[in-house]
Amino acid sequence: MGGELHGREPVLAALVPRLTGYSPAARSKARPEHAEDLPVIALTGGRGLGKTVLLRRIAEDYRPHAPVGFLDCESDEFAGPFEDTWSAAAEALLSLGIQLGPRPTGAPREARAIGFLRLLAGLLAVASGGWPSDDERLSEHWQRIALLAAPDPRGRERARTWVTQVLTQLATEFAGVPPPFESVVSTAVDSLLQELFDRQKRAVIKGFGDYPHAGGDAHRGLVLLAQDFRRGGDYRTQAEHHLARALRADLEAAYQGLSGWRRTATRPLVLIDNAHHPLGRALLQPILRDRADGRPDRTVILAALRAHDEVLLPPQVQHCSVAAVRYVTPWARPARQDHDAGDPSHGLLEVRLTPLEPAHVRRMVDAEAPDPDTPPRLARAIHRLTGGQPTGVSLLARAAGQHHEQPRLLTPGTLLATRLPAFEGELGGITRDLLLARLVPAGRLSRLTVLAAAHDTVSAAALASIRLRGDGGTSGVYDLAAELTEQRWPADPEYFVGDVLLRTLLLHRLRHLDAGPVPAVWNAVHTTLIGHYRDDPARRLHHELALGETGNAVARLRETFAAPNTAAWLDELRFIASAPCFAVPDERRAVALGETDADQPHPPGVDLALHLRIRRLLYAAWQLSDPLALPDDEVVEKLRDELRWLSEAHPTGNRTLWQASRSWPAAVLEWRPLPQRST
Secondary structure (H helix, E strand, C coil), rough: CCCEEECHHHHHHHHHHHHCECCCCCCCCCCCCCCCCEEHHHHHHCCCCCCCHHHHHHHHHCCCCCEEEEEEEEEEEHHCCCCCCCHHHHHHHHHHHHHHHCCCCCCCCCCCCCCHHHHHHHHHHHHHHHCCHHHHHHHHHHHHHHHCCCCCHHHHHHHHHHHHHHHHHHHCCCCCCCCCCHHHHHHHHHHHHCCCCCCCHHHHHHHHHHCCCCCCCCCHHHHHHHHHHHHCCHHHHHHHHHHHHHHHHHHHHHHCCCCCCHHCCCCEEEEEEEECCHHHHHHHHHHHHHHHHHCCCCCCCEEEEECCCCCCCCCCCEEEEEEHCCCCCCCCCCCCCCEEEEEHHHHEEEEEEECCHHHHHHHHHHHCCCCCCCCCHHHHHHHHHHHCHHHHHHHHHHHHCCCCCCCCCCCCCHHCCCCCCCEECCCCCCCHHHHHHHHHHHHHHHHHHHCCCCCCHHHHHHHHHHCCCCCCCHHHHHHHHHHHHHHCCCCCCCCCCCCHHHHHHHHHHHHHHCCCCHHHHHHHHHHHHHCCCCCHHHHHHHHHHHHCCCCCHHHHHHHHCCCCCCCHHEEEEEEEECCCCCCCCHHHHHHHHCCCCHHHCCCCCCHHHHHHHHHHHHHHHHHHHHHCCCCCCHHHHHHHHHHHHHHHCCCCCHHHHHHHHHHHHHHHCCCCCCCCCCC
């Protein structure tokens, strides 16, 4: 966790220090921004862009210096099911209070642990409605809530004693008589005020007097809050809003009162991962609403969102790139006189995480695999495969560091098959599988593995109807397509799974599902698609090539070479040659360079020279299009030569082929896809 986060420095070294008022890297105070009104920072981007790693790094850096709470909204602890007197939001607020309470080791000497008395009162009122219940379970639950009073051993012991007393009191007072809900809540709240709070501390809950219909009576407000929580729906949303307000009020009290926090500029931090989950909305919307209504606080909140959430991130939300926050936070709330100044979404600043640059990837690979025999193009090949996605780059760079004996043979393909040891508490395993575990929900992996060979929802549905009958069939194809979009995976009109890295990982897994020498599942999937595309030559031949059958592709390209639409011919060649290849040994280079020409039979009635040139061209384009292979200078030169010769041989398309002889090799050497010409 302590390593360098390449490409995220503006957030770590600039944005967060400006918001919190402290720089862990410099070990000094920083000039805080937005003293009166803080934005909620939404870190956005698809899977694998490093949002979780970034939040965890921020938590690691700041825990010694400031109160820090970290939540993953997709964690099992918030999955439920919950009873009427508890919810994911209540559990999350309790978790935050427990995390934020202890005194950080590096905090100023006078800064003490923070007691969350308001939150304690609210959560206890909610939870007390669950009595009578299993005594042991209820006791344990209440003891956790009571920890909010004082997060230290003495406080825990006092909480245990109080819980035992109040449960005994309830059992005695309501023995044999089912008590009204309001009576149980009142008894629990009264006992809390009497046993855990002294007279001065009891005053902190007066804010609950503002609860709707409480009429300024805090005790009545707590009872109404518990009732609304139990009713569910909008009533529960209102109750949870007030509980979230209570947590922030407790933090504000610590920074305004005599606890020592008012002498430090380091603001508290709340970090919310996977905030696109409904729990994320439940936590963030009350904060945004209160701040829009003129209830500011000094809690720094960063939330990571994978999917585009139109509720939290409507079009009017202010946004910027990572680079834009290096020197200033480009956010300001609209002036109060603006007609929509009260819109809660104005309290958000979306910071869009962008992929790593090639230079970042090179530094990461050099750090893990510094051997001078490591191929100089390996880092750029990793960038091409991953698109600069930090998760993919990090694991592939680590895989490169495992090859100490023959580093010169490294390719992205060998890295995917490398076994990585356990690292920083994470399990080891094959690089490909570790990546897929991070990028694809477990329940989707088997279906996406098969559908990765498809080109659109129609072919995916055809594939699913035959190959996934026992795993959702065609009904789940459109759901999967929508999920890929919602999770911000890039789209590609030529593939069902548009992202190069994700598609390559899935196809690699599909190819190696069978342990034996015959890849039965791989063969069956592509055979199904060959049948589906019997009337679409380019796609049919693409799948034949994936099975290692090249004869029909060469014949098709040879027979259509003289057609007038040379751009369309090039596009067909490009698409056919984009077929995946996992053959061992890989003979594409040898064929492209003409080393196997002498072994080729002369097809009757055809120009052998043209036949061999098109065969060499197909194999060259196939090898150079492969994201798991390194570009080969000799193959690039052969690609150029064959296209140039074909430009001279074509009756009408000379200029188009000549241009391709320049643009295709240039694209390979500049790490771009082979260009499409027909569009």
